[in-house]
Structures are given as C-alpha cells and as structure tokens.
Amino acid sequence: MSGANMDKPTARVVLVDDHRMFRTGVRAEIGQTERTNVDVVGEAADVEQAVSVVTSTMPDVVLLDVHLPGGGGVEVLRRCASLEGVKFLALSVSDAAEDVIGVIRGGARGYVTKTITGTDLVDAVFRVRDGDAVFSPRLAGFVLDAFAATDTPPVDEDLDRLTQREREVLRLIARGYAYKEIGKQLFISVKTVESHVSAVLRKLQLSNRHELTRWATARRLV
Template sequence: MNSSEQTPTGGRDPVRVFLVDDHALFRTGVRAELERAGDAVTVVGEAGSVAEAVAGVAHYQPDVVLLDVHMPDGGGAEVLRRVRSTRSSVVFLALSVSDAAEDVIAVIRAGARGYVTKTISARELVDAVVRVRNGDAVFSPRLAGFVLDAFADRPGAPPISDPELDLLTPREREVLRLLARGYAYKEIASELFISVKTVETHVSSVLRKTQLSNRYELSRWASDRRLI
C-alpha cells in the first residue's frame, strides 16, 4: 500500500477506525499510512486476534473496523458474527491480501460493507473507509463481480461456497429456513413430516454449528444467506 496526498474530511468528524490483523507489522504500516493521509480518519485502536478485536470494538466503539479475513483463531467472519450481535451500528470493511471469491463472499455474507485488497493506496483506503461509514458498499474493482454473481442469482453463475453454511446438513437447512420464516416447532414438524423432538434436535445442532444463541439470531443469519 503506497501513501498519497491528504484527503479532506468534508466537514464531518474524522472516521474512528479500528484495525484488526494478526500481523503487527502490517497494522503498524496501515496506521502510519492512514495517519499521514490527512484528518479524514483517526485510528483509535487495533487487535491481532478475534478475542482482542471483539473486546477492542466494545471498548473503543469505532465507526469502521478494518478487518483481515484470515486469522489463526477464526478470521474476519468470526469477528463479524460476535460483534454484530451486540453492536449493529459498527461498519466493517475487509482489507485482505486474498482476492478469492469464497473469501469475499464469506465476509460479505457475514455482514461486511465492503472488501478491498492490500494493494490499495492510502488515499484509496481512506476514501473507502469514509464511503462505508457514509453507507456505501465498496469493493476493489474485480471483486464486485463475485458479489453480484453470488447475490443476484444470475443463470450460470458459479456457486460460491460458504464455509459456515456448508456445515449444515440438507435437513438442517430445511429446518432453519422454516424457523427463520416464523414457523413454530410443531408447524415445522408437520411440514417436514418429522417429530417435534427431531426438530428440536436439528435446531440445537444448527445453533451449535453456527455458534448462535437463539432463533432470532438464526433468523438474521439465514436472511443474510438468502435462505428464507
């Protein structure tokens, strides 16, 4: 990532940014680049693991989290899952060396507002941070097509894998889909010709695999993946 000229704030307060990457040297470089890029953003904190990221976001309450995709203890999607359940106002922008379709789709499905690669310039990164804070979706040019293919249901579009969704069996997906639509356990059992106890077993399995706590979180998770 190369530095560039200063970027104006446009009259608004600086965007409060929190950095998440397991490489301390990279975090130092990004912080330095952002701080040299003008007063549009301010780095309020950083983390090198999922647990540190969750605690740091809760403590610093940033506007935007710059999030690495791959980390040893769970990665960007796991940070998103934990933080979004309690702090839905925080915006996430993935910043990764990976430009693989499955990585892009996984974090977007988890709730990131954009995805840029680490070849981005400092000026472009500041612009991306400001834009996602203001409600835009931002992608490095060639990555936008992955998202369109995955979410537009275009005929002939290649299937994009979702590691979390792939953990569920076909029957668990059926149960989850009906649950997210508001069906009661008894109604799900009748619809799928199974017992209520079997429905409960499937729901418990889905909760365990997704590491969610209740049917309301499951409904949002299913909606994000267009299962409803």
C-alpha cells in the first residue's frame, strides 16, 4: 500500500443483505473513491451469518438490510447490542415508517435507501463511524415524529443507572433466558452473569427476576 493510500480515512465495513448481486454492487460502488478507503471485511445473507461475521470482524460500520431471513435487521441489532464500537447503518429498499422507526429503536445510527449514490453512501459510512446520525431525505421526519409522540419519557433515570452490559443482561433475563444461555450468548461466565443480575436488581431496587421481567416489559425493553 502506498503512503498516499495510508493517509486516506479508512472504514472497515460488513455488508448484510440477502441478495448477493446487491452486495457485489455495493462493494464495487464504495470501492470506487479516491478520497477514502472502505475496506469490506465481511458479508452476510441472513441473521445468523450477520451475527457471526460482525462478532468475528468487529467492523466500524455494518450496512444492514431491514428485511433478512432469520428475523430481520432488528434481530441482528438485538443480538449485537453488546458489541462496543460497532455502528449500524440501515440500507434498505424500504422507506416505510415502521421499518425506519424499528431499526432506529433497535440501535441503528441511521437509515438510507438503496437509491443512494455510491459517493453519498461512502459519506454516510464515515459520518456514522464518527458518531453522526444519517438519514435519507424525509426519513428523519418519521423518527422525529415517532419519538415526539412516544408515551415514555425521553430520559429514564432508572435505566440510565445501568451499564450497557447490565442492560443487555436485563433484556435477556426478561426474555426468559437462563443464566447459562446468557453467558453463552454474551461470551461471559455464569458467575459474571449472576454478578450483573445482582447489580441490576440492586440498582433498580427489585427482589427477583420476575419483578425484573415486569419492569422491563413495562418499559418495552423486551
């Protein structure tokens, strides 16, 4: 690699879409830029592949289709919620409000439609990598309207007391997972899971996992 190329901003990307031809097209489009290096470090066609590839490569940005075999983009977001430093940008043919709102609630940093140009997509990747939220025109309005209309307060002080890992354990407990299953999914020991659960119960002033499940369900965290 030349010195000039090494000076370019670089982003490591995983492409998640169930159409191989589309992935091939995106790879070609985002590779054709003189100002930046977008390194596609993995591809996936369904939820299971996506979780495996994202977990093993830990990219800067995941370009994530909304409709996927195995549960869709929201399921990928849920199962990758504990991965630090990985950001998700939805890239979909759909511009339906429910799809946009669903993946943003799930943790995606932006949502662009497949009509986007290669240059604009590269720009969106770097903006998301750097922490910005990126939306195709008019899609941002869906999100603003949805969050303005929500019944829950924008700040939940109880939830804010929990660390990111404690929130993930909380969600899995509320979904009925056993400690051993949680440990396997989050790659931590059962003892560590027990420690996180104890911390969550203490911080939320709850007595047991049944109360915890009711608490999480009431806040639509499950």
